[in-house]
Amino acid sequence: MQCTAITGNGRSQIDADVAIEKSFDLIVNRAHIATFLASPQELDALATGFLLCEGLARSADEIASIDVRDGTIVCKLNLQSYGRTGEIHPISSTVCFEQKIIFDAIDEFKKRGQLWRRTGGTHSSIISSPAGDVLAFSEDVSRACSVDKVVGKAVLSGIDPADCMLATTGRLSVTMVAKAARAGFPLIASKAAPMSEGVRLAERSGITLVAFARRPNLYVYTGEQRVVLSLSG
Structure with a gap:
């Protein structure tokens, strides 16, 4: 994109790289769950991580499918996973x-x-x-x-x-x-x-x-x- 650079040398028109931001709707088992404003790459990973980080799934095995369609990410969860709340369990790891x-x-x-x-x-x-x-x-x-x-x-x-x-x-x-x-x-x-x-x-x-x-x-x-x-x- 073009912008005007104002520096100690005056004004000039330059081409500048601007990060791309797009809107994506997340549909899980036919229900709208979230809308992301995100970079348009790695959308399968975005959906997988969101489901895990929000507690809607506990593992990738609980995600039956992910289908990216234009501005929509459609996911299917196994029935035993769907509807789970995002509870947080204490972390007891001793790793250093x-x-x-x-x-x-x-x-x-x-x-x-x-x-x-x-x-x-x-x-x-x-x-x-x-x-x-x-x-x-x-x-x-x-x-x-x-x-x-x-x-x-x-x-x-x-x-x-x-x-x-x-x-x-x-x-x-x-x-x-x-x-x-x-x-x-x-x-x-x-x-x-x-x-x-x-x-x-x-x-x-x-x-x-x-x-x-x-x-x-x-x-x-x-x-x-x-x-x-x-x-x-």
């Missing part, structure tokens, strides 16, 4: 993550965020193992949809969130923490700030919440036993 592994995951956002580098208009999310392996990555114009997509990609690949860390660029609101809790992550980290209700939910659900993770510092608001100090990094 080194401080360096958390920083490394945050560093990956700049390396992998191609849309962000071009437009500056996306959020990113990463799923990482305790060893520091990046198991899934996604970016989207919506911070919530970036989480839904990365969870969907991971689960469809057979990855168990109970053994992983979820890192994201967005603020850790109660909505974001709830998604992590329902998906089963023991730790959620962000380079951004936490919100008060997000911290309270993390405390109640047994999740480790790490915010402002920017080398050389990070801040652990709940569940500090899962964060191990590194000798370097």
